[in-house]
Amino acid sequence: MNIKNIRSIDSGSTSGCGCSPPGNKGQTKPSCCAPAPRQTAVKTPCCRPATQPSPQTSSNCAASDQKADAKPPCCGPAATVTGGEIDENVPGFLGWLTTATGRVPQIRSELSFIDHLGACKARWALNRMNFIVPPGLYAIGSPSGDDPVVVTSNYKMTYDIVRQALAGHNIWLLVLETFGINVWCAAGKGTFGTDELVRRINDSGLAKVVNHRRLLLPILGAPGVAAHEVARETGFTITYATIRADDLPQFLDNGMITTREMRQLTFSFYERLILVPVELVTSLRTALLTTLALFIIGLIAGGTAAGIKFGAAYLGAMLTGVAVGPMLLPWLPGKSFAVKGAAAGILWSLAWYMIAGGSSWNIAETVAVFLGLPAISAFYTLNFTGCSTYTSRTGVKKEMRLSLPAMGGALVLSLLLLLIGRFQ
Structure with missing residues (x-):
């Protein structure tokens, strides 16, 4: 979908992933983005074998001693494009929220004209590979230590769709470094994966920010994440919430229960058209x-x-x-x-x-x-x-x-x- 562009927690892909389409509902297996369970070694045509990266490693395509500014994996942009550091210039910035580990940016749920214009340009492949936000921890509303943690990618269209869908809720948003690739494709290629999730949990000090140990992940991110390993290394358990970001409010208001409709993947005429x-x-x-x-x-x-x-x-x-x-x-x-x-x-x-x-x-x-x-x-x-x-x-x-x-x-x-x- 890549998405490749279905409005999901994984949404925003301009081409599905270069991986996926029309609609057998309920099927969430990526297509050309093959499922990528966590491995200790990764071999792809453009990546040399890689051992498990250290917390400083930026991708699975390099050895564990790779520098943090190394190139993104072969599934990402051709040029070296990363999300950078969080500051006052992040999209939707409202102010800083003080936590036990430092300041976290509060972001608005309403999208600006610039946000919509950027999405339109990305749909037409204009500046697509620079349509990216810094990875890290964000706050939607005024979340406390008891509020949910939603995980997504740093492709800006995905980031925008998720924060817009969560308007009126107090949420911690943990953004992973996927090099500007949407959740589904990044999961298939391994950047929305176990190692990166563990790294962001540790780097953000999430365990000190929230009182619970539960993460809400997009269903389409499941191929890249080994939930049992995340739990073993961080103590956080994973709940796969919904496919579409638009269903998140209902999911949260319904006691975090995923309905059958929330698991069904569509590929309507409009979803193909965009x-x-x-x-x-x-x-x-x-x-x-x-x-x-x-x-x-x-x-x-x-x-x-x-x-x-x-x-x-x-x-x-x-x-x-x-x-x-x-x-x-x-x-x-x-x-x-x-x-x-x-x-x-x-x-x-x-x-x-x-x-x-x-x-x-x-x-x-x-x-x-x-x-x-x-x-x-x-x-x-x-x-x-x-x-x-x-x-x-x-x-x-x-x-x-x-x-x-x-x-x-x-x-x-x-x-x-x-x-x-x-x-x-």
């Missing part, structure tokens, strides 16, 4: 170059009109795969995202046939269009598996092994048919 902008911006970076190349090829082969048609046909297929496929996901045939994307691509092929005067095409050109454009749409819709709520990592890999060669073959055959059609 993921489209970031996917669109990401795809356009290469799609515009491809469109230009096709325009030049068409220009050489048949003049300006042909160049425009080549570029427009491709661009339409790309937009169909990025936007139309995801939005129509439940209604398109098949289970495979590639098949669904191809189905959407066939619709675009029919539309293009009418727009571009397909009645004048020969058989080779017509077949080429109905082979090539659906293959392009299928490729871009396949990318949306990283935003869905019901795909699995192994399932996505299997689908890619089967579908990518088919897409490539369809494109090659389409180009050959276009060449044949030119000489008919």
